[in-house]
Amino acid sequence: MDPFGGSGVTAIEAFLENRTGIQNDINPLANFIARGIVNLTEGSISDYCRSLTEIGDSCEKKIKRIDSLSDEDIRRVIRSVNLPPNTRLPGNSDVQYYHDLFTWKQLASLAILKEAIDRLRDAPSRNAMLLAWSATLTKLNRTFLSARGRAPSRGGSSIFSIYRYKVAKMPIELPCWDTFYERASNVIDAKAEMDKLIELKRQTVGWSGRFEEYSLDIEELSDRFIGSVDYVFTDPPYGGNISYLDLSTLWNVWLDSCPSEEIRKKELIVGGELKIKEEDYIQRLYDSIRACLRMLKINRWCSVVFQHWNIDYFKAILSAGEAEGGELKAAVSQVGDPIWSMHKKKNRERVLSGEMILTFLKSEKKPVPRRRGSFDLEGTIKRLLDTHRESNIYGEYLFNRVIIEAWENSSIENINISKHDFIDILNNMGWRYDSRRHYWIKNQSEERMLFDL
Numbered sequence: 466m467d468p469f470g471g472s473g474v475t476a477i478e479a480f481l482e483n484r485t486g487i488q489n490d491i492n493p494l495a496n497f498i499a500r501g502i503v504n505l506t507e508g509s510i511s512d513y514c515r516s517l518t519e520i521g522d523s524c525e526k527k528i529k530r531i532d533s534l535s536d537e538d539i540r541r542v543i544r545s546v547n548l549p550p551n552t553r554l555p556g557n558s559d560v561q562y563y564h565d566l567f568t569w570k571q572l573a574s575l576a577i578l579k580e581a582i583d584r585l586r587d588a589p590s591r592n593a594m595l596l597a598w599s600a601t602l603t604k605l606n607r608t609f610l611s612a613r614g615r616a617p618s619r620g621g622s623s624i625f626s627i628y629r630y631k632v633a634k635m636p637i638e639l640p641c642w643d644t645f646y647e648r649a650s651n652v653i654d655a656k657a658e659m660d661k662l663i664e665l666k667r668q669t670v671g672w673s674g675r676f677e678e679y680s681l682d683i684e685e686l687s688d689r690f691i692g693s694v695d696y697v698f699t700d701p702p703y704g705g706n707i708s709y710l711d712l713s714t715l716w717n718v719w720l721d722s723c724p725s726e727e728i729r730k731k732e733l734i735v736g737g738e739l740k741i742k743e744e745d746y747i748q749r750l751y752d753s754i755r756a757c758l759r760m761l762k763i764n765r766w767c768s769v770v771f772q773h774w775n776i777d778y779f780k781a782i783l784s785a786g787e788a789e790g791g792e793l794k795a796a797v798s799q800v801g802d803p804i805w806s807m808h809k810k811k812n813r814e815r816v817l818s819g820e821m822i823l824t825f826l827k828s829e830k831k832p833v834p835r836r837r838g839s840f841d842l843e844g845t846i847k848r849l850l851d852t853h854r855e856s857n858i859y860g861e862y863l864f865n866r867v868i869i870e871a872w873e874n875s876s877i878e879n880i881n882i883s884k885h886d887f888i889d890i891l892n893n894m895g896w897r898y899d900s901r902r903h904y905w906i907k908n909q910s911e912e913r914m915l916f917d918l
């Protein structure tokens with residue numbers, strides 16, 4: 466089960482491993498994607514290909530012609546198609562209304578394409594093509610930015626890089642039909658891969674994979690699944706940076722699946738359009754992790770993926786696990802990913818990248834109340850660095866080790882460290898940040914530096 470399932474990786478992988486994968490997310494877009502992928506196991510590849518041809522026959526030429534139309538003609542096309550409502554966007558967007566996220570050509574082409582897909586009679590193919598259309602929408606809007614010197618299609622939306630609707634000064638207009646065709650081909654390839662996997666299972670151990678989908682707030686979900694889940698693997702929102710619901714407006718509006726105000730209030734987040742306070746987030750994070758543990762059977766496991774500079778967030782997760790009988794059995798840092806985000810590249814040592822996976826085993830033992838211990842922050846960092854066998858270390862790994870040591874010594878209450886303190890301590894101990902490889906290195910000796918010169 467993944468109660469914060471997002472696009473569904475956990476539940477889909479469980480499903481493909483012959484288990485019952487349970488996907489939950491309050492964001493309708495998340496479930497649209499997860500369900501859309503699982504449903505690719507329905508229908509046949511030949512039906513999907515036939516449907517793609519049918520869509521092409523009905524609108525490829527029309528869409529390609531849009532490029533050469535005058536503004537007035539495009540406006541006429543726009544008046545003849547079904548457009549999504551022109552909803553107001555979140556306050557931090559560059560434009561106020563939904564339609565302003567598109568050029569007229571994009572709006573007209575996407576609408577024509579969607580109408581052709583909606584007319585398909587074969588439900589599994591319609592689902593697959595709608596998935597491809599939603600991936601086309603990701604690329605055909607004015608938030609799509611491309612770096613100078615790169616192929617335009619290699620760009621990405623500002624939604625994924627700076628987490629808001631920033632519109633490009635010079636929008637890139639990718640060809641709608643070709644973009645959709647490529648996405649649809651990818652979807653068909655994904656279906657072929659899933660069909661093959663399932664067939665292999667059928668011929669060997671038998672196929673029993675199941676997928677369940679819920680769109681409940683985590684508290685409500687836990688009431689339904691109390692004491693009945695074998696494994697929870699989850700990646701809750703990390704506080705302030707990303708408002709998943711606001712950022713999904715681009716898709717939810719056109720898919721007619723905008724969440725209600727009541728659901729929006731439940732989003733685990735700091736800030737967002739509803740300006741949720743940090744102390745509320747911490748309390749809700751605590752409650753959510755308790756809810757995860759509550760859903761587990763005894764002697765089963767829960768893994769929580771997390772990363773943040775704010776130690777109070779970790780404190781909430783660790784103490785919630787403990788309060789529900791979860792014993793921390795592993796804390797593994799996922800560091801060294803060679804693909805760095807733009808945030809990491811720009812802000813380097815000030816940004817944590819790569820998560821820590823905290824794994825709890827649920828037992829019936831009652832938690833023993835913790836005594837508050839003291840914590841020597843600099844001494845701990847020094848010891849960890851002195852005993853580190855290599856000459857480089859990822860800051861994320863070191864930071865995570867400090868948190869776990871403090872937790873194990875019952876002294877997490879006593880650490881109060883900001884990213885600046887952490888960076889200063891490392892600098893003062895003679896370590897330097899390598900901005901290309903994004904790890905810290907022990908200062909080279911003076912002779913070595915002279916030799917290098």
Ligand SMILES: C[S@@+](CC[C@H](N)C(=O)[O-])C[C@H]1O[C@@H](n2cnc3c(N)ncnc32)[C@H](O)[C@@H]1O
Binds near residue numbers: 474
């Ligand atoms: C970090 S994302 C999960 C990403 C996911 N692991 C993936 O690979 O796509 C966190 C998710 O939690 C969802 N969420 C936020 N508050 C929630 C709540 N109260 N109940 C359930 N889901 C919530 C968000 O919509 C978002 O999709």
